[in-house]
Amino acid sequence: MSLDELREEIESIDRELVELIARRTYVADTIAAVKEERDLPTTDERQEQRVMDRAGANAEQFDVDANLVKAIFRLLIELNKVEQRENR
C-alpha cells in the first residue's frame, strides 16, 4: 500500500471514530431525559468505573495501551456529562 492509500485508510477510520463519538453523545441525551424523570444526578461514579474497567479490558484484548484507551474514555465520559447537563 502507498503512503497516500494508508492515509486514506486513516481518514476513513477517523470519520468512523467521530461518528461513533456522535452516537455515544446522542445516547447521553436520552440518558439525561431518563435521569431527569427519575430525579437522578448526572454523575454515576459506579457506572463510570464499569465503563473504565471495560475500556481497559477491551484495550488488552486488542493489544493497545490500556492507559491511553482509558484516557480517551475519561474524555468521552466528560463530554457525555457536559451534554447531559446541557439537556436537563
Ligand SMILES: C=C(O[C@@H]1C=C(C(=O)O)C=C[C@H]1O)C(=O)O
Ligand atoms: C452516560 C451516563 O452518564 C454519565 C456518563 C457516563 C459515560 O459517559 O459512560 C457514565 C456514567 C455517568 O457519570 C450513565 O449514567 O450511564
